[in-house]
Amino acid sequence: MYTEKVMDHFMNPRNMGEITQASGVGTVGNAKCGDIMRIFLEIKDGIIEDVKFKTFGCGAAVATSSMATELVKGKSIQEAMTITNKAVAEALDGLPPVKMHCSLLAEEALHAALYDYATKNNIVIDGLEAPKADIHEGEEVEDEE
Amino acid sequence: MYTEKVMDHFMNPRNMGEITQASGVGTVGNAKCGDIMRIFLEIKDGIIEDVKFKTFGCGAAVATSSMATELVKGKSIQEAMTITNKAVAEALDGLPPVKMHCSLLAEEALHAALYDYATKNNIVIDGLEAPKADIHEGEEVEDEE
Amino acid sequence: MENKIYLDHAATTPTKPAVVEAMLPYFTESFGNASSVYELSNNNRKAIANAREIVAKAINAKDDEIYFTSGGTEADNWAIKGIAEAYRAKGKHIITSQIEHHAVLHTCEYLEKHGYEVTYLPVDEFGRIRIEDLQNAIKDTTTLITIMFANNEIGTVQNIKEIGDLARANKIIFHTDAVQAFMQEDIDVVDMNIDALSISAHKIYGPKGVGAMYLRKGVKIGAFMHGGAQERHRRAGTENVPGIVGLGKAIEIASSDMNEKNARQRRLRDRLIDELLEKIPYARLNGHRTERLSNNANISFRFIEGEALLILLDMNGVCGSSGSACTSGSLDPSHVLLAIGLPHEIAHGSLRLTVGDSTTDEDIDKVLEVVPGVVERLRQMSPLYEDFLKNGSKE
Amino acid sequence: MENKIYLDHAATTPTKPAVVEAMLPYFTESFGNASSVYELSNNNRKAIANAREIVAKAINAKDDEIYFTSGGTEADNWAIKGIAEAYRAKGKHIITSQIEHHAVLHTCEYLEKHGYEVTYLPVDEFGRIRIEDLQNAIKDTTTLITIMFANNEIGTVQNIKEIGDLARANKIIFHTDAVQAFMQEDIDVVDMNIDALSISAHKIYGPKGVGAMYLRKGVKIGAFMHGGAQERHRRAGTENVPGIVGLGKAIEIASSDMNEKNARQRRLRDRLIDELLEKIPYARLNGHRTERLSNNANISFRFIEGEALLILLDMNGVCGSSGSACTSGSLDPSHVLLAIGLPHEIAHGSLRLTVGDSTTDEDIDKVLEVVPGVVERLRQMSPLYEDFLKNGSKE
């Protein structure tokens, strides 16, 4: 059900791990829903110099985390802000419909880490809001009727 | 679904045909239900000397007519009156449940022919009633619920 | 089968060896549950997707408008109950015809017991509904019209596009039981404005126990089988992968030569009809002479009863079917034959012969040789025939 | 299959070659419609009667108490809706458990939407209902108790006789979903006071798409599939003869060595449970230690998620299953694991391995080698594990 890219990023996740003295850390999702994503950023002069992730979740959750970190590594904060969940999914050659929320989670985790960085450094990042408590609300499988 | 005996009596019906100057003729059943049985009797000195039948109906209807005529041939009227539909069915090694009404029809046809004989000759046969108009009433297949 | 001439293809067909062949790997090798995560099941998911595409293509539907079921009966039950239920807030009136298969009729009767109103349209002497009758039957509360594509007993094909157009114009869902018509008639659910449709594999040389329902995207339906998330949450139950593959393969085979096959069947059918009517007096064709399934001949022989006829034919090596009550465990003859106006005693004496892929001209020769004698033999036994000959002039 | 170790026999089983062999003649040769008059169909009728006898014998029922269906899901849907409907004049209250298969749960939820009242009994930490809870739930209006024989996820077997006795004493119909228990547990519908029971062929090395319902003589039930007169007017639809024959054959094979097979499975299962718990920290067994199906091991590994685990196992040649939400298209983890009291994040990380006829000790060795590494790898990736290690002392 997964594309080869998804499988590759799941089996060989890029940037998995932690950054001990991270400029920003964001954790989103909740264990109730089965996905938790944490992104660590090391930012210097507005550039994301390093990024790591840890993920509790399904194959798609791991792969989107991996891909999201790949996409932002070396980018400026502004560039990173333009990366949407769709871009992550597309970079993976697509996700099954029931797994699209994973890509949303990756976007949210990145934003949460950036927000943490912004808060710590007392700066404002355009278009960045405080992370939601639970991004899963309102999403549900197609009704039976 | 039929026993060998039923098949034999259907394929090689005994006593099929008419008696032109019959002592008694009885026709029962109706075309609506798919079975009509007619029995012709030739009676001399209280003995059924000859018997013939004609039947419009299914395999079981033909076989029960045939068997019923066999069972009464050469018998006295009193003996013939003791032959029940069950006896006909048993003589055929049984009938499928949905076909039991055919054996009832044979009994009724015989009784109707005897009644015709009794009426024509102004005699009374013990236990013999006028034929019912339609013997199928009250019978129905098992309900779905 | 030893030398039997099988002329009951409307009842069921043998599964083609190539179909069985296609199914086999899905029993023992590619057996995984199609809902499972592991790779072992990928092949099954693909096989199901492939079959779904084949079914969709055959009726000009989209893949995600096809749902696999356990057969035609389930497809009919589901479509009718499911749609009636989903639209019950709009109204509780259903229109059907008097000549539907019991899978439709008994489902409608069930709904009647549960507060729905059902109109059973009459048909003309050829078994076709009149479009004015349909028009007149439509009410504000009508949510569903279910009229079969072609009849299983007399073979009459309805003017489905006309019905579909009328239903669409009145914003009423249109379901058609196409179990008999599928792979014999051209079906285009878009052009014909069909919203839901039932098919069954065993009528088209596929396996028993599998069928499909088409449901136009956007039409609501209640679930019939509740449980797992299979068939996009709409039809629960572990997928019958071999059966689904078999249905797909049967369609693939049938599609490849549908026109030639139909022309061939039509010729054999016409021989049966024309020559039987010519050879046997007091006989009539049931159903429409031209608007009928290419494989169906249905003839009533007066004064005789159908089951007896079938047994004698069987003894002579011919397998046929009858609308006689005695074959169904009920006492009334076929509701279809009564609906086209046959009196009971004539309805009881009907014979349905349905040709198929394996039927040859020699088979027809043999049947034409056997049937007249068998009919005559039963007539000699019949008190009705005796009466007719004696009172003949009165009729 | 190439070298895959299949440990998902609770999801489905491969059809045994001998079963396929037994089915084959009924596709192409003995293909007649079992309802037809001619001799060609006699063989089919006999085959169905024979299979019915085999099913009946396996649970100590009578032949005419067995109805063939399209699978376990249909048997559950039919039993529950049909019995609820037939007794609705008496009352509209149903008792079930929180850990039923969705085929039961979603059917009950459907009935709730249609005016019925349903009590979902909780279970203890091992997945067993408490008989006092059942006793207390019974009302004057209770017409049906439906409690599964053995659970498909955690393998826990209920005390069915105790439930049956209580139901009988209260004159309430008792249905049990025995899809998983059939051919693993001893089932005696007379001794256990079971009134209705569901089974499915594909769980016992038979084909997909066929199952059966047992209904005790005298118990009323509404029809679920309306149409033809098949199955004594109670379940319409052309009989799936090859499927029915396959079910019979699968039972025949399974019956011949049920006890030895179970002993063997139990030994392999126990190796899995004991050695996995020994090798992997922060793991727990789900379900009852002894009152469990002989083939079922279900273990939760903290800090990791099930689908990811399954994919990695698959990559290592092991096919298993999980109660994780991600495998079902829903976001909530298994209702069964929640019902036995697992917190969500632990429920997400469960692994079900179910052994079967083909499982060997070498397979178990391989699994015991693979699983610890895979779990460790995912834990290294897990923010929950990171937090746990940092705050370990607080837990």
Ligand SMILES: Cc1ncc(COP(=O)(O)O)c(C=O)c1O
């Ligand atoms: C017109 C029609 N509808 C429905 C059915 C039922 O299909 P199935 O036998 O697959 O349940 C049949 C055949 O039996 C049929 O001829």
Ligand SMILES: Cc1ncc(COP(=O)(O)O)c(C=O)c1O
């Ligand atoms: C306990 C239980 N009930 C019902 C079912 C449904 O059976 P089927 O897949 O045959 O519809 C299953 C398996 O899927 C099951 O494990």
